[in-house]
Amino acid sequence: MAVKRAGFFTDTSVCIGCKACEVACKEWNGLQGNSPNLLLDSFDNTGQLDAENWRHVKFYERMPDQANLVEQPASTGGGQAFLMMSDVCKHCQHASCMEVCPTNAIVRTEFDTVYIQQDVCNGCRNCISACPYNVIGFNQATGTVHKCTLCYDRLQNDLTPACAKACPTESIKFGDVDTLHQLADARLAALQKQGYSKAQLYGRDDKVYGGLNAFFLLMDEPEVYNLPNRANAVLPSRNNLPGYLGGLATAVVAVIAGLIAFRRRGESEETKA
Amino acid sequence: MTLLAEHFVKPPEWTWYILTYFFLAGLSGGSYALGALLRLSRRPGYQAAARLAFLAAFPLILACPLLLTLDLGQPLRFWHMLFDSANLPALNFKYWSPMSLGVWALSIYAAFAFVSFVEALSSRVRRLLAGGLGAVVAVLGGALGLFVAAYTGVLLSVSNQPVWSDGWPLGGLFLASGLSGAAALLVLAAGYRPQLAEGVRALSEADRYFVAIEAVLVVMFLVTVALAGSLGKLFSGIIPLLWLFVVLGLAVPVVAHTRTRPILPLITSLLVLVGVLALRAAVIFGAQS
Numbered sequence: 196m197a198v199k200r201a202g203f204f205t206d207t208s209v210c211i212g213c214k215a216c217e218v219a220c221k222e223w224n225g226l227q228g229n230s231p232n233l234l235l236d237s238f239d240n241t242g243q244l245d246a247e248n249w250r251h252v253k254f255y256e257r258m259p260d261q262a263n264l265v266e267q268p269a270s271t272g273g274g275q276a277f278l279m280m281s282d283v284c285k286h287c288q289h290a291s292c293m294e295v296c297p298t299n300a301i302v303r304t305e306f307d308t309v310y311i312q313q314d315v316c317n318g319c320r321n322c323i324s325a326c327p328y329n330v331i332g333f334n335q336a337t338g339t340v341h342k343c344t345l346c347y348d349r350l351q352n353d354l355t356p357a358c359a360k361a362c363p364t365e366s367i368k369f370g371d372v373d374t375l376h377q378l379a380d381a382r383l384a385a386l387q388k389q390g391y392s393k394a395q396l397y398g399r400d401d402k403v404y405g406g407l408n409a410f411f412l413l414m415d416e417p418e419v420y421n422l423p424n425r426a427n428a429v430l431p432s433r434n435n436l437p438g439y440l441g442g443l444a445t446a447v448v449a450v451i452a453g454l455i456a457f458r459r460r461g462e463s464e465e466t467k468a
Numbered sequence: 469m470t471l472l473a474e475h476f477v478k479p480p481e482w483t484w485y486i487l488t489y490f491f492l493a494g495l496s497g498g499s500y501a502l503g504a505l506l507r508l509s510r511r512p513g514y515q516a517a518a519r520l521a522f523l524a525a526f527p528l529i530l531a532c533p534l535l536l537t538l539d540l541g542q543p544l545r546f547w548h549m550l551f552d553s554a555n556l557p558a559l560n561f562k563y564w565s566p567m568s569l570g571v572w573a574l575s576i577y578a579a580f581a582f583v584s585f586v587e588a589l590s591s592r593v594r595r596l597l598a599g600g601l602g603a604v605v606a607v608l609g610g611a612l613g614l615f616v617a618a619y620t621g622v623l624l625s626v627s628n629q630p631v632w633s634d635g636w637p638l639g640g641l642f643l644a645s646g647l648s649g650a651a652a653l654l655v656l657a658a659g660y661r662p663q664l665a666e667g668v669r670a671l672s673e674a675d676r677y678f679v680a681i682e683a684v685l686v687v688m689f690l691v692t693v694a695l696a697g698s699l700g701k702l703f704s705g706i707i708p709l710l711w712l713f714v715v716l717g718l719a720v721p722v723v724a725h726t727r728t729r730p731i732l733p734l735i736t737s738l739l740v741l742v743g744v745l746a747l748r749a750a751v752i753f754g755a756q757s
C-alpha cells in the first residue's frame with residue numbers, strides 16, 4: 196500500500212558509517228558523484244550534500260579521552276564518541292527552499308515530500324542560499340539544482356527508497372511519518388532506559404521547520420551534528436518585514452534629505468542672484 | 469555549548485553578474501528617484517539635471533535583465549520567473565520571495581523608466597506630460613526606483629546565508645548607497661556644462677546627506693552581523709581592501725566639501741562610485757567566502 200506521508204526515520208545510534216546508502220542512492224538516481232576527495236580528517240570523503248550526493252554520512256569523531264567532549268567517558272564513550280549520521284534532505288514541512296523559489300519549481304508532492312521539478316527550475320540558485328541544511332547543489336551540466344527526491348519514482352511504484360532498502364543496520368527506516376513517529380518514540384524510550392541521557396529526536400515534533408518528514412534520532416545536541424537547534428530553525432521570510440521596513444525608513448529619510456538639499460541649494464542660488 | 473554560526477548553508481555562487489546587476493540597479497533606481505525629485509521641485513534651474521537623470525536611468529536598467537538572465541543555469545527559462553510554466557497562463561507572483569517580487573518590480577519600473585527617458589528626449593512628449601500626468605509618472609516611477617534599489621539588499625537578507633540573513637539593514641543600506649552613487653554619477657555625467665551647474669550643486673549637497681545616511685546604515689549592518697557572530701567573513705581575505713574603498717567613498721564627499729577650495733568634483737564622484745561597487749562586492753563575496 197502506498198504511503199500517505201512519506202518520510203525517513205534515520206536512527207543514528209545504529210549507523211556504522213558504511214555508506215551503503217550513499218552508493219545505493221547514486222546507483223538508483225544515476226548520480227555520477229564528485230571526483231574522490233581525500234579529506235584526511237575522518238572517514239568522510241564525500242564532504243557534503245550537493246547535486247551529486249543526496250545522502251551523505253557525516254562523521255563526528257570525538258575521542259573518549261577528550262573528556263570535556265563526552266558526558267561520561269566510559270569505555271564505550273557513552274554513545275557519543277563516534278557519531279555517524281546519514282544526512283539527507285529533511286523534506287521540511289516549512290521548507291525554506293520552497294519559500295524563496297521564484298519559479299515554483301519546488302513543490303510538495305502527493306507523498307508530502309519536497310520535490311524540485313527539473314523542467315521548471317531555471318537555475319537561479321535562490322534555494323541554495325535558503326536551505327539551512329546545506330542540502331541543495333547546482334549542476335553545471337543540467338543548469339538546474341538537485342537534491343534528494345525521496346525516490347519519487349520509486350514511491351510512485353510503491354517501492355522503498357534506495358537508501359532505506361540498502362541500509363544494513365536499518366539505521367534508515369522508510370515509511371509513513373505517523374508510523375515512523377511511533378517507532379522513533381519507542382526507540383528513544385529504550386535508549387533512555389539504557390542510560391543514553393542525551394539521545395533525542397530531531398524534527399519529530401513541529402519545533403524545527405514545522406516538523407521534518409525526514410527526521411533523526413541523535414545521540415547528542417543538534418549543534419554537535421551541525422544542525423540548527425530549535426532557536427535557530429528560522430525561515431528566510433523572517434527578514435522580509437525588517438528588511439522592507441528598513442528600506443522604507445531609509446527611503447523616507449533620504450527623500451526628505453534630498454528635498455532639503457535641493458531647497459537649500461535653490462535658496463542660496465536665489466540670494467546670490 | 470553555544471554555536472554562533474547558526475546555519476550551515478552553501479553559497480549560491482552569485483558573483484560578477486549579480487554584483488554588476490546590484491550596482492546598476494542601485495544607480496538606475498537612485499537616478500530615477502533623484503530625477504523625479506528634481507522634476508517635482510519645479511525649479512527651472514533643476515530641469516536639465518532632471519532630464520539627465522532620466523536619460524541615465526533607463527539605459528542603466530536595460531542591462532539588468534540581461535545580467536540576470538546570463539546568471540541563470542537555464543537562461544532560456546528566464547520567463548519562468550514571471551509565468552508558472554507548469555500551469556500556463558498562470559503568473560508566478562510570491563510577494564514573500566524578494567526575487568519574485570523584485571522581477572515584477574523591475575519589469576514595471578523599466579516601463580516607467582522608458583516613459584521618462586522618452587520624455588527627456590522629446591519636447592513633444594514633454595509637453596504631453598507637462599501637467600498632472602507627468603507628475604504621477606514621476607512619483608510612481610520614483611517609488612519603484614527606490615524599491616528596485618532597495619530590494620536587492622532584502623533579497624540577500626531573506627535567506628539563511630550567514631552575514632546576509634544576519635544583516636536586515638541591507639535593504640536600506642543598498643538604497644542609501646544607490647542614491648549616493650546615482651548623485652555622484654549624475655555629477656560626473658554633467659561635467660562642467662553650465663546649464664547643469666545648478667543641478668550639480670544640488671546633487672552634490674544631496675550626496676553628502678546620502679553618504680551620512682549610508683554611514684549610519686553601514687554601522688548598523690556591521691553591528692547586526694557582529695551580534696550573530698559572522699563578522700569574520702566580512703573581513704577575510706582581501707575583503708578589508710574593499711571596505712577601505714567603501715570608507716573612502718563615504719569620507720571624500722564630506723571632506724571635499726569642508727575644504728575652502730573644493731577638490732575636483734569629478735574625482736569625488738568617481739571615488740563615491742567605486743565605494744558603491746566595493747560595498748556590494750564586500751557583502752556579496754564576503755558572505756560566500
Ligand code: SF4
Nearest residue numbers: 284285287291292326
Ligand atoms: S532540507 Fe533544505 S532542501 Fe530539504 S526541504 Fe528542507 S529546506 Fe528544502
Ligand code: SF4
Nearest residue numbers: 296316317319320322
Ligand atoms: S534554482 Fe531552481 S529550484 Fe532553486 S530557487 Fe531557483 S528556480 Fe527554484
